[in-house]
Amino acid sequence: MKFLPIFLDTSRGPILLVGAGDPVRARLRLLLAAEARVRWHATDGDFAVPGLDAAAASRIEREESDARNADLGGIVAVFCAGAGAIGESVAARALTAGVPVNVMDDPARSSFIVPAIVDRGDVVAAIGTGGASPVVARRVRERIEAVLPARxxxxxxxxxxxxxxxxxxxxxxxxxxxxxxxxxxxxxxxxxxxxxxxxxxxxxxxxxxxxxxxGASVPGDVEGCVTLVGAGPGDPDLLTVKALRALQDADIVFYDELITPEILDRARRDAVRVPVGRRVGKPGIGQDAINRLLIDAARSGRRAVRLKGGDPFIFGRGGEEAEALREAGVRCSVIPGITAGLGAAAESGVPLTYRHEALRVTFLTAHKAHDASNVDWSTLTDRKMTVVVYMGITAAPAIRSGLLAAGRSPETPVGVFARATRPDAKTVVGILDHLPALVRDVEGGPAILVIGDVVSHSARWRNTNSFLQTLQMAAE
CATH class of the missing domain: 1.10.8 (Helicase, Ruva Protein; domain 3)
Incomplete structure (x- = not known):
């Protein structure tokens, strides 16, 4: 640790501020946010600061005298920003007098640095990199901003x-x-x-x-709870702020098979992690057993998170779990996630609706061929409807047959989006008539199928068709 983090009491006296332009105004706003009284020497003579309220403006003393001769008596700290040689002179005097001084972007002339700050009223977090990289500090601040509750x-x-x-x-x-x-x-x-x-x-x-x-430390004396959390399609950066907070607060996390290690790493380090998911064709512990685990965890006084891929209430059995928890008298809440269909569409540039072209969108699931046979495909033949199919790899031939038999055009654009938003994501586009072959090309799931003219708006469709047209022209 190169610098010792401290919090400066701005009520002890005025802050001397020297400089001009946007840099000094940024420092001024920061100091006023800390309720400081500011003695400002504007080196260019311009004291205008748009947007200040009357209370903040009243704490500014505008000094038109030469800052190099400023009285340092009783000054809590000196800030120089956009002050050039004048700032360097003032900083040298402050250092000699033992007054804390900061010169923006000049650690050599500063006795302290200004960290990146997360301001939540009485809670303030400061992030520093020893002056080496303010940009890195800002990126860390953004992460903290994302998980720190607003209140x-x-x-x-x-x-x-x-x-x-x-x-x-x-x-x-x-x-x-x-x-x-x-x-x-x-x-x-x-x-x-x-x-x-x-x-x-x-x-x-x-x-x-x-x-x-x-003193109520015996399990059962403390009220536990369960939070159903949508983990999104796979990219940890697509977790919602609320989801991150829930993971950080959790005592125990029950997670599905498709939850990526990167998302699990966002949970509190000492939280217990329990896998409860299953893949298609492989045995799992069953929904009733999962419900019992959630209820038992809450009744033991723990804060449990049920972490589910995508959104808990879109083909995630979140509704069944919430109902079971309510019937058991367990406090339960739901944090929505970005469902896989939306994640896949956004990543590939496919607008699921499009004015005058795709006016409706339908989400359905088709684990197996018999799932597809139970779908009334006649309701999905409108060209202005986009069909989004979850878990449709195995049932792809039945989906194709059902739509074609109902009257959907075999030339309808389709996209197969495997492992969307993850590093190993793969997208294949083509037409409905070729759907089974397209599914084979993505080399495994999980995958989302998007069927409709909107697929033609994706970059992959344009690139693929441009390539095919080139080959056709060459053949001719």
Whole structure:
């Protein structure tokens, strides 16, 4: 660690700011966000800052004198940005006087650096790279922004309001720590993060014996829950923010066979991981057994995540699991995911609907040939309807036969999208008449079939047909 992270108390005195242009205004906004009083020497004489509210503007002292002669007495820190040689001179004086100084993009003249910041009110995270790469720090900040709840600062503020009261009731430090862990990790904390602050305050106020509440460490005394989480089509960067938070909070994760290791790596490191999925043609533990595992985990006081590929409520049996949990009296919530059909279409540039061309889209599943035989294909022959088939590799010949027999044109464009959004993704396009052969070309699933004219809008279709046309012209 090259630099020691600290948090500067801006209430101790004014901040001296020297510089001009966009760089100094960016620093000014940062300082005002920290409620600092700023003594600003605009080296170009331009003090305009659009968009400031009256309260923030009132904390700016505009100095037109030479910054090189600025009084450093009582100054908490000096910031120079876009100040050129004037900034270098001011920085040298500040270093000699022992005043903390930062010169933007110049670590050699600075006694501290400004980190990338995640601001959630009372919760602030700072990320630094020792000045080596601010861009890397910003990328790390983006990751933290994605998993840190928007209202985590509200939760910290509520705890701050109750801290002394609970301290008076629970003088023992370990027991007091356990109390706050139960508040943060349980329904009270969940209510704050969901925007139900009044409900959370009421629940906290209703705890008659904080010591007893903190001491309820026996499994079963703590309320567990199950969250059905959609993991998306495979790319971990397509996880939703809520999904990431649930994985980070989970005590145990029950996951399907198709969940990638990269997605599992986003779960809390010490969370128990239990595989419960199965592949087509291979045995699994069965849905009833999965339901029992989820119920038992919640009743033991654990926060369980049921991690499912795509979206839990689109061919994922999430509805069955949610119903079983409700009947068992287990608290349950659902976090939607990007379903595989949407992921495949977006990755390949296939608009599932298109004005004047594809006005409807139908999602269906066809595990096996007998699944396909149960589909009323006559409802899917409209040229202006896009058909998206999940788990259709095995049933591809039956799907082709059903659609052709019902009247869909054999020249209808189709796309087979295997392992969509993953590094080993493969896309093959062609026509409905050739569907079984196209499926063989992708070399295994999972795969999504998209049937309809919209496939012709994909780059793969254009490239493939351009290549075929070239071959045909050469033959002629």
């Amino acid at each position: 985590i600062g509200d939760l910290a503020a509520m705890i701050g309001r109750w801290r002394k009261t609970i301290h008076d009731h629970i003088p023992d430090l370990p027991l007091r720590r356990r109390f706050w862990e139960r508040v943060i990790d349980g329904p009270i904390g969940e209510a704050v993060l969901a925007g139900r602050a009044d409900e959370a305050e009421g629940s906290l106020k209703s705890i008659a014996d904080p010591s007893a509440y903190a």
